Amino acid sequence: xxxxxxxxxxxxxxxxxxxxxxxxxxxxxxxxxxxxxxxxxxxxxxxxxxxxxxxxxxxxxxxxxxxxxxxxxxxxxxxxxxxxxxxxxxxxxxxxxxxxxxxxxxxxxx
Numbered sequence: 502x503x504x505x506x507x508x509x510x511x512x513x514x515x516x517x518x519x520x521x522x523x524x525x526x527x528x529x530x531x532x533x534x535x536x537x538x539x540x541x542x543x544x545x546x547x548x549x550x551x552x553x554x555x556x557x558x559x560x561x562x563x564x565x566x567x568x569x570x571x572x573x574x575x576x577x578x579x580x581x582x583x584x585x586x587x588x589x590x591x592x593x594x595x596x597x598x599x600x601x602x603x604x605x606x607x608x609x610x611x
Contacts (some may be wrong), residue, residue, distance in 0.1 A: 508573060518569045525565035532557045 509517075536554035539547060 514573065518571070522565050522569040525561050525568070529558050529561040529565075532561070 532554045536551055536558075539550050539554070544550065
């Protein structure tokens, strides 16, 4: 296993999902404000803009919950895991071709 293959901690995953949820809900609030401004300004094609804003306000909470509850892909399902340098996945990384463990020592004499 390489350190780049390590998963994020549970706290980091939760924090990133919370940020995504907050951003999506902020966009929803922006759509509500935009719809109110468009109505007060009486812009051309007002019904089209209102349908877009209302559609976004209806879909965004549903999408935000789905994305916020989503977890990262498990390592066995990651494409990177399957294409790692063409090595055999059944062979552990810490073993030499003869099946002996690799010893890493700070002493250069050995």
